[in-house]
Structure formats: C-alpha cells, structure tokens
Amino acid sequence: DVKVTQSSRYLVKRTGEKVFLECVQDMDHENMFWYRQDPGLGLRLIYFSYDVKMKEKGDIPEGYSVSREKKERFSLILESASTNQTSMYLCASSSPGARLDTQYFGPGTRLTVL
C-alpha cells in the first residue's frame, strides 16, 4: 500500500511566523503535490514537483514555496504566515509512468494562523 504521511494533523501558528509542512511518501514516486482544501473551493494545487530539486507552480503559489531535497520528502513553506492561509493542506504523490494510476493522498494538516 502506498503511504503518504504528513508531519502534523493540526498546527496553530501566529501571523508572520515561518511555517514548514512536511510530507513523506514511501513508494518511490517521482511526482509530489501540495494542495489546499477550502470549503466550497475544493482542492487547489499550490506547487508540485516531478523530481528532486524540480518544482513547478500550481494555481495558487503566492505566499508559498517548496523544497524537495530528497525523492521521498516534499516540504511546503509559508515564509510569513497570514490568516488567509488558514486551511487544510493535503500532500499527494504519484508515479508519472503509471498512466493507469492516480494520486495518493496524505491525511492532511489543518493549519490555523492566528
């Protein structure tokens, strides 16, 4: 079974803090993704990475950055957290060669910025 884990289920931070959200997958997947999930807006792609040290902006990258130093780990960074970044953050991974497969999701991190 594919396993995608995220470092925290719940996180509370203050405005202006630097926040790190970590994601680890154990299936040797090349692709990794960060989404945010908000009521009524569904899942929106923030960033994705298709290889170590490679990244591409998604639909809503403003205020976020990412880091992928190792294949199994993909970090989302909020350089200076703001209240409008309060959300559920989901990490996912997939293999680009598996055209009949899809993305596997982690349990999510619910971030509250005060």
Added chain:
Amino acid sequence: AQSVSQHNHHVILSEAASLELGCNYSYGGTVNLFWYVQYPGQHLQLLLKYFSGDPLVKGIKGFEAEFIKSKFSFNLRKPSVQWSDTAEYFCAARGFNTDKLIFGTGTRLQVFP
C-alpha cells in the same frame, strides 16, 4: 481553460434513497476522470476512475459512474445509499499528457437513517 464543475454543493438523503452527483468537465483532448471520497476525519481516497473502454465504471462500496463524452459528464451514482456514505465527494480530471489533477469544488453528502 480546463475546469471541473460539480453543481450539487450539498445533498441530503435518507437511507435507501438513490444518489446521483453531477460532474462536468471542460478539457481539450483525451481526459482521465476520477471520483474521490473523503469520509469525516479521513484522508482523500479514490472511489473510481475512468481511462478508456466501457464508459460505465464501477468503484468501491457499490458506486458507479458513467462517462458521457457528448455531454462532457461523469456523474456518480449509487442505487441505495447508506448512512456510512456520508462524506464529501470530489470529481477530478486529468489530461492525457499531464500528471496534474483538476478538482471540482466538491459535494457534501449527508445521509440520515
């Protein structure tokens, strides 16, 4: 622009009622389609997927979906819902030459005993 629309935002049903959740997509070219489910407090998981072939696909827990190319639709159905189907359901699409998914806004289903 590529997009996925789910027009039912909140659906409330009694147990044993039939379910149909709408999903329409806007995509040029070949598209792969997915339904994901998120049960309360749980992670997002795949319910079913369509890549090619038979347009009627069956998924887990008695769900099925029909791909109608002429209508750009991929509606999710279940003949008789259970209380345990209470969850949020997301439709998603992926172009043939990309690994990125585009999600709809989700439909919250509540089933009452």
